[in-house]
Amino acid sequence: MKILLTNDDGVYADGITDLATVLSANGHYVTVAAPDRERSASGHAITLHDPLRALKIKRSSLPDLTVYSVNGTPADCVKLAIEKLLDFEPDLIISGINHGPNLGLEILYSGTVSAAIEGSMLGFPSLAVSMNYTEESDFKKAAEYIVDLLDSDKILVDDKNLLLNINFPVEINDEADIVITKLGKSLYIDSFVEREDPFGNKYFWLNGSNKKLKDDNTDISEYLKGNISITPLKIDLTDNQQFKFLSKNFPKKIKLKNKDLNLESRQISEK
Numbered sequence: 001m002k003i004l005l006t007n008d009d010g011v012y013a014d015g016i017t018d019l020a021t022v023l024s025a026n027g028h029y030v031t032v033a034a035p036d037r038e039r040s041a042s043g044h045a046i047t048l049h050d051p052l053r054a055l056k057i058k059r060s061s062l063p064d065l066t067v068y069s070v071n072g073t074p075a076d077c078v079k080l081a082i083e084k085l086l087d088f089e090p091d092l093i094i095s096g097i098n099h100g101p102n103l104g105l106e107i108l109y110s111g112t113v114s115a116a117i118e119g120s121m122l123g124f125p126s127l128a129v130s131m132n133y134t135e136e137s138d139f140k141k142a143a144e145y146i147v148d149l150l151d152s153d154k155i156l157v158d159d160k161n162l163l164l165n166i167n168f169p170v171e172i173n174d175e176a177d178i179v180i181t182k183l184g185k186s187l188y189i190d191s192f193v194e195r196e197d198p199f200g201n202k203y204f205w206l207n208g209s210n211k212k213l214k215d216d217n218t219d220i221s222e223y224l225k226g227n228i229s230i231t232p233l234k235i236d237l238t239d240n241q242q243f244k245f246l247s248k249n250f251p252k253k254i255k256l257k258n259k260d261l262n263l264e265s266r267q268i269s270e271k
Contacts, residue, residue: 001150002029004119006077007098008039010071015097015131015139018062022143024065029088031256033068033081035111040100041235044114045070054085074115080188081120093119094146096129097139101167103220103229104184113165115234120163127163132170132223142168145228165231167223177227184218229271 003023007016011034024030033054054068068085070077078093095115107113112128119126131142145168169176192204219229 001210002088003082004078004086004090004093005030005032005091006034006074006081006115008035008042008052008074008115008119009059009099010035010038011067012059013038013099014137015099017059018139019094019129019143019146020062020065021098022140022147023221024062024095026147028149029084029146031066031068031081031090032062033043033070033085034076035077036069036071039111041064041109041216042073042111042114043109044075044117045073048076052076052080054080055203060179074111075118076120078115082119082124090124091151092128093124094129095119095127096131096166096221097107097142097168098128098130099133099137101132101187101223102128102130102165102219103167104186104190107165107233109184113233116163116165117233120131120161120233120235123160124173124271125160125162129168130166131168133222137170138172141172145172148191160190161234165219165227165229165233167219167231169223169226171226172228173227177222179217179222179227179229181217181219181222181229183229183231184220189221218263 005016005020005023007013011032016032016034020030020032027054036055039190052070052072054070054240055067059065059067067083069082072080074095093116095112102110103111107204110128112130116126118241127146129142129146131137131139146166168265193207196202201266219231222229
């Protein structure tokens, strides 16, 4: 397969390096286009007011691969690679392996997942791959699972709309199940810690603590049990139930009680 790799941890991160190494060693044609620095929690941001630069770099750990370092976001990397950098059309786009999980509604903040979403928006099957990160994390073992998935499941290349969010636990062993899951809500309880700088000015630092969660077969609960979670995603955020209700009940036109009000407001704003 011809595969585009990206991430949000940066082009030199261990996760993307190990994934590229394992995919290439198993016969896949891999090109890397990733941010020049860490872009975690960048969401689906794209760069509009600054030029994007893509530098082709040499990485001693990836001597045979084409690697681009991009001064943009993960979504930028995918858009730029598809339109300008690649001399082929990829069979698959993979974002990761991320250093840490991307679970529940927190995927909306994730640069890793957003890069995969961008790939899907452009019409390519896409995977977001994350792993609980410690100094003992074995990204290569997670990468081998991805290779097995590509070899065993033809649906990954046949379905252009396929968008999967995959999360690995910190330890991958033969007892871990691969579970198809729904999105949970949140792994953390967010809170802001208030502090004071040396000049007496207040500042705030976002902090989070783990929630007590029930076993509800979501991506979060399966991940906490040590299983590998695979969640199929879709981009369409339309609330179809509300769409049907509003289409039937919402007024077709808005009647202004004071027709001169709009003109008066405009005149005040112009002054």
